[in-house]
Amino acid sequence: MNSLFNEFMLNVSMTGDIETDFYHFLLVNGHQKTAEHCLKVGRKAEQLAKIYGVDPYKAKIAGYLHDVSAIFPNSKRIVVAKALGLDILKEEEIFPMIIHQKISGVMAAEIFDIHDKEIISAIACHTTLKSNASKIDKVLFVADKIEWDQDGCPPYINQIEHSLKESIDAASYAYIKYLFDNKHNLKVVHPFLESAYKELKEQFKE
Template identity: 25%
Template sequence: MLITSDTYSRFFQIVLSHIQGERLLHSIGVVVVGLELAEQWDVEFEKVYIAGLLHDCGRYIPPEQLRHQLASFGEEIPAEDREFPQLWHCLYGAAVLRYQLRINDSELYNAIWWHSTGEARLTPLQKIIFLADSIEPTREFQGVAELRKLAYIDLDIAMAKAVEMKLCYLNSHGITVHPRLLRAYRFYVERRKD
């Protein structure tokens, strides 16, 4: 058990002191969908549960404050993330796991950190968190229904679809694409075409 009966109240205290309202609803949605996918793909429930509730806990914190908080944990923003302050909350969530909850689990840490961009060679847990973040019940965008079905049929095909849709969205809005998402694209989309 990563969270024991002693640390549960602290865990919920941390989650609830960071997120409320719609963001909490979104996070619970990630947990619910994530647990369904975990059942389907034989992934540890507890990790899905923790990642689902923690992944967006930095979402309401302004970027400069996130940078300070991360520095206080001893975490520096990596070079390839510096130009993407909208993604710093991902690293913050991972840092809360490691430094506030003192859970040392690199798979879970990266599941939280990479929840928005994906990455090449994800574990099933990491794919589930990335996908659940996109398809939980409050998400509405063109193609979400197909993505919801795919996630229960084939995780890698669902990853390819989700990554492709994300990339198309960013390109069509003139938003710079993070190198991690590009690596995910090369791994899950281009590799399949070879």
């Protein structure tokens, strides 16, 4: 395990049960709200996985671990990403919040011993999605947007829920289309997001 994580493990005892361990890890490190959000996303991802032909256990674990990097504030995320040897895009340097998805992917492997490539992939693109995304990538992406971590009701929830009746691809596109229809609100347009948008827009020609 990278020494960067040592200070966050001082009061953490791992049991081997991911649900117990991720929740306790975030709680001990002062992130109860994130722990509750991850719990909801994991359960929603499991539910969606059963509908759309994805391994429910993998989807649930991806949901539980997708935001464990919340332990690092935005101001430290680029430094952390560099220390972990991650590729850093200029959009991530401008808006470091986005790189938390990649950091969470590393933490899932190094702290929680998750090495399944599908789970890591889903975690590492859960904010932006990406082109050629797998079904589990899209399941986590949509679950995270449904169980968002802000107050109130997501402004795009009706579009997603309506689109889910069609497919997980349609639901993914509904959210990304919402973002691009309101592009003026975006701090940056991440290349992963843009490539996913172009691919899905082509798929759902209007």
